[in-house]
Amino acid sequence: MTQADRVTQTLARYLVNARADSLPQAVRDHAVRTFVNWMGCAVGASRHEAVEIAMAALAPFGGPAQATVLGRTEKVDVLSAALFNGISSHVFDFDDTHLKTVIHPAGPVASAILALAEHRPVSGKEFILALTLGIETECRIGNAVYPNHYDIGWHITGTAGVFGAAAAAGKLLGLDEQQMIWALGLAATQPVGLREMFGTMTKSFHPGRAAQNGLVSALLAARGYTSSQQGIEAKRGWANVTSTHRNYAEITDGLGERHESLLNSYKPFACGIVIHPAIDGCIQLRNEHGLKADAIASVQLKVHPLVLELTGKRTPQTGLDGKFSVYHSAAVAIIDGRAGEHQYSDAAVHDAATVRLRDKVTAEIDPAMPADAVHITVTLTNGERLEKHVEHAIGSIDRPMSNAELAAKFTDLVEPILGGAHAAKLLEAGWQMESLDNIATLAELARPVEKTS
Amino acid sequence: MTQADRVTQTLARYLVNARADSLPQAVRDHAVRTFVNWMGCAVGASRHEAVEIAMAALAPFGGPAQATVLGRTEKVDVLSAALFNGISSHVFDFDDTHLKTVIHPAGPVASAILALAEHRPVSGKEFILALTLGIETECRIGNAVYPNHYDIGWHITGTAGVFGAAAAAGKLLGLDEQQMIWALGLAATQPVGLREMFGTMTKSFHPGRAAQNGLVSALLAARGYTSSQQGIEAKRGWANVTSTHRNYAEITDGLGERHESLLNSYKPFACGIVIHPAIDGCIQLRNEHGLKADAIASVQLKVHPLVLELTGKRTPQTGLDGKFSVYHSAAVAIIDGRAGEHQYSDAAVHDAATVRLRDKVTAEIDPAMPADAVHITVTLTNGERLEKHVEHAIGSIDRPMSNAELAAKFTDLVEPILGGAHAAKLLEAGWQMESLDNIATLAELARPVEKTS
Structure with a gap:
């Protein structure tokens, strides 16, 4: 086997061995900014028609009340929460952007693992590791096929995002190398999203379904559901089937040293x-x-x-x-x-x-x-x-939004849903997420207070 | 708009207007043969490791006990049943084959609509219509892109199958033309399956997930979740993104007159x-x-x-x-x-x-x-x-299996799971499915008798 035959394995090995302690401070800080921004978007859009419709349509089939739909009082099963939060966090087109690939990284990844973490408790520190690894995975895989894959017509947030969700969920589930390879294989076989859907509710379905598909991939792999050893790079694997160009070094080089998550950016304005x-x-x-x-x-x-x-x-x-x-x-x-x-x-x-x-x-x-x-x-x-x-607009890589600006954006989105004091509390907890013993605290804080009748 | 711009709409309109009374006898007979063969495969493989793993992995998140996993005592929610039955019906590689496209048509379609029919009662006659329309939809869409789409590396049973599941489920849900167009759009954006997965459990995941994706598409569309008007034929729609060749006349010509479902065939032997x-x-x-x-x-x-x-x-x-x-x-x-x-x-x-x-x-x-x-x-x-x-092997189009041969195959598969008398009862009911007031009778008959303790 050459290096080009071991893309999935190399990535899986890195994911399995990565440790929270080895993440640089800047990377951890960026993960917090990404997550706070994602929560704001998800809570802010939680009453959007697309969310209401999806929840109503699938409610009859849902499982136990395990996880939060951010900004709403209802609890739903883990897989459903991944879908609904993925939809709401993207529906305003106000979430984070990895400018090199136009991937919106948090949607698929954060939606999958916050829901999972409400079912299987995890510390803020371990959660930040999983979030970072998920974003790294999807952005690197995106880099390997961008722009050709996107030009063909794939909505890369869904098609690469599914790998991010699988990697991050797999990390929280403690998959071994073989299981992680299978999880990535199961993700490879479930790309979601055509650009033709832009301008319809289905666009925001993409990160939601990618979150769910990645989560299902990791859950199945954890139990031994077999898949390809080379889901990404095989002759009939994901990259060859969905792109006319591939640069696998973007996936395998400098893992743990070069951090794509540092290139994530945040929109100050609710438009393209x-x-x-x-x-x-x-x-x-x-x-x-x-x-x-x-x-x-x-x-x-x-x-x-x-x-x-x-x-x-x-x-x-x-x-x-x-x-x-x-x-x-x-x-x-x-x-x-x-x-x-x-x-x-x-x-x-x-x-x-x-x-x-x-x-x-x-x-x-x-x-x-x-x-x-x-x-x-x-x-x-x-x-x-x-x-x-x-020269460089606010929100660009050269002029990133400050934490204060992110806070103002968050408040603008969350206050109408949760009220001012509650929004401030959630924001404060978000900034402190790395020190939380149980990240589910944030999900709980993102629920409106139920009126007692 | 030209005819080539109205592929999705033309198909949707046909699906919405099709009536059970207008199906020729030969088409209805073929649907019964397809369904009996599918039930046999699903029951026969219901204890397979792939089914056991998938059920165990996803059980914690499942919804109400609404639908049957054929051959098993457990009931699961409708969406989960679609997945599990899709897996079990394909895992022996013994299910039906549309030889022109190598699509295995029943897996995605029957798995979706039998589960749905256990939740929303439907007559055998209406069920046969939905099954036929689903098979027609996936095989025609497959024809339009075969062999290029398959040669690229897509497992066409999953990638075209999702349309079949959406169409059939949409028919049972009574979608109007706009909703059916959206359902097909939501299906288009969720193709499942790379051929790289052949030889692993993930191959049989494909028809299962296609069933689930199609069902979700129809359920969302029924509530007004918007999608593309041209999911199949748009510049960045399914056919252009996933194939190097397209012949849309295969989809739109002779709808209701030429029946691809008549070209479905059944395997007498449990191998390629x-x-x-x-x-x-x-x-x-x-x-x-x-x-x-x-x-x-x-x-x-x-x-x-x-x-x-x-x-x-x-x-x-x-x-x-x-x-x-x-x-x-x-x-x-x-x-x-x-x-x-x-x-x-x-x-x-x-x-x-x-x-x-x-x-x-x-x-x-x-x-x-x-x-x-x-x-x-x-x-x-x-x-x-x-x-x-x-000259022509048994099971080929020129020498189809007789109903007696299908019955023997069914018995061979089902007897070890349900026992002889019970298998015979299910088979008899299967042949008579068109006269059933409620098709869920078959699902109930496909459950082993629970031992009372």
Whole structure:
């Protein structure tokens, strides 16, 4: 066997032998940021229609009340919780992004292992290890086939994510090397997600089902359900079947030394990442100059070409439409100084002041503009011109959100569901997760307090 | 929109409008044969290690006791039953085959809808309609991408099967056209199965998980969980992403007129179909001449090239190995006059008389030999030569198994699990399934009688 024949085995061996003590501080800190951001997204979207429908549809078949659907009072079985939390954490498109592969890493992994950890107690420290290993697994496998796999049409968050969920759940279950190989094989045979589903509820089904598939893979492997020894790299294994290109060194090189999880990033705004520079710049101009909408004659944006291709909707009709409108996004950024879920409601896109300002926004493609940059010129009714050049948008690798900014985002998402005091308590516990004896504490804290009747 | 843009919609509309009354008698008869054969396989393998492991691994998370695992006393939730019955019905590799695509059609479809029908009562007549539509759906979608999709490495039983399960379950749930389109979209995004898994327990996981995925797709769609309008044919839909070739006319042409389910076939022997001609011929020689093993000097086979490529194991060490040995298979056919599960036990491949005869069997490739044919020359110790040319093996489209032969196969599989009288009762009810008011009767009959303590 050559190195290229031992991809799955090499990865499995690393996963089985990895120890919490050997994780660098920066990696552990990043895992906490990832998890806090993921909890915020999941709680925030917990009343979304997609979650309501999925829960209602599958409720008649569900098992014991073992695990929490974050932000909700109902408890469901572990496998169902993995699905529902995976859906809710992605449905706002507000979760974390591994920019190199556009994988949203936490959805499949955190959804699988938090549910499992409510059934089999695990410390914060061990949980952070499993989360980190899961993210490492899916991002490295994603790296090995990106961009070809994505270009073909696979939604890589689901198709690579299933490996992350299997690896992380397998770690918590204490799989040995052979079992971990089988778990990865069972994951390989269950990729979830076509990009064709974007724009429908099925997009957020992908991380949820990937979480569930990975968890089932690990559970079966733990009992001795056999699978391929080379699920990833075999001639008819996952990578050859789902991609036209493969670079296995991305999976096997520098395991334990190079950490893909450090490249995870967080969205400050509840919309596609391509319009984040414009929003960032508009908020900066607003705050620096005390901008008022009715003092503005025009807003001119010079943008990366993808901005108009993906988010060129001139007159959005729904909140979701608004996420695909750089014009609406610039307007709310100036008026509200933010672009959270609230700015993308159906009401927000029809707000009279917003519409008036939106109609004054123009955007022009500058082929030389980097994807995380923008140039903005605001002309006031008094003739004054204000300029802002954003080199790296907030939330990009070069200008990550601070913990304070993540906290503000979390609060914005969680307060409407749990209330202010409760949200603050969950956030505080989240930051301290590494010291928790039992990570299930967080799941319990993410439940609304049930009214006693 | 052109016709090629309306593949999913055209199929969905047909499925929604199809009526039991319009199914030709031959199609209904075939559905009964398919279902009886499927039940026999599922009951027969119900104690297999793969089933035991899967049930044990997932038991802690299961829901209410709603549906039967055929051949077992335990009841499990509907979704779990779909998985477990899908595994058991395929684990012997003894289930039905749509020869044009090598899809095993019943596994994904019957497993999904029998479980559902135990939860939502349905008549035999309506059940046969749903079963037929599910088989039609998966085989037509398979036709559209075969052989390229299979050559790439997809296990088409799982990847096309998920559509069959969604269509059939959707029919029983009474989905309207939009919901059926969504169900097919949700199915499209959850293909299960890499061929790399062949030879491991994960192969039989594929029809089980496809059944479950299709069922979940239909349940979600019924509640309004949105998905693509063009899950099959979109640029980044299932067919483009998973195949290098597509012929959508195979899906949309002659719906309700041309019936792929009529091309379903049943295996008389519990091994790969390529060695069926040799087994068939050996059994015929045995029965015609009263052949005794110790009177035989040599058995010479002239076979299709694939026979030695796929089943050339000279000295099998396990029962499973035996399924990949044309030599062992010819030997048991002459000695026992059959090649059921019993002839592929670990003990059977080490039986002294079998080994002695096996060592006298030789096989030679004849490039002109068709896949369903064989030429056999038996030389006796007294110098006499016996010849047998099989033009179409029993079980092929040109020489289908009779109902009596299917009944014998069923009995062989089911008797060891349920006992003779009980097996006969289930078989009788199976042949009469069209007249049942509630198809769940069959599931109940497929449970062993629990001992009262």
